[in-house]
Amino acid sequence: MTAKQQVRSLLEKLPDNCSLEEIQYHLYVFDKVRQGLDDAREHGSVPQEEAESRLSKWLTE
Numbered sequence: 001m002t003a004k005q006q007v008r009s010l011l012e013k014l015p016d017n018c019s020l021e022e023i024q025y026h027l028y029v030f031d032k033v034r035q036g037l038d039d040a041r042e043h044g045s046v047p048q049e050e051a052e053s054r055l056s057k058w059l060t061e
Contacts, residue, residue, distance in 0.1 A: 006030070 001009075010030055014023065052059065 010026060
């Protein structure tokens, strides 16, 4: 699917009365998720347990 097709698909899912700012936000989130998935495929990912262990000094319950 091309970028243009992906944008069209996203726009079709949004309500007709959404603002330009809402469209920008959804495009931004879509792009960041896509970048993250591409990065995970290219460089691998960390299991949740390991991530929690690495970040435990910053996590609070």
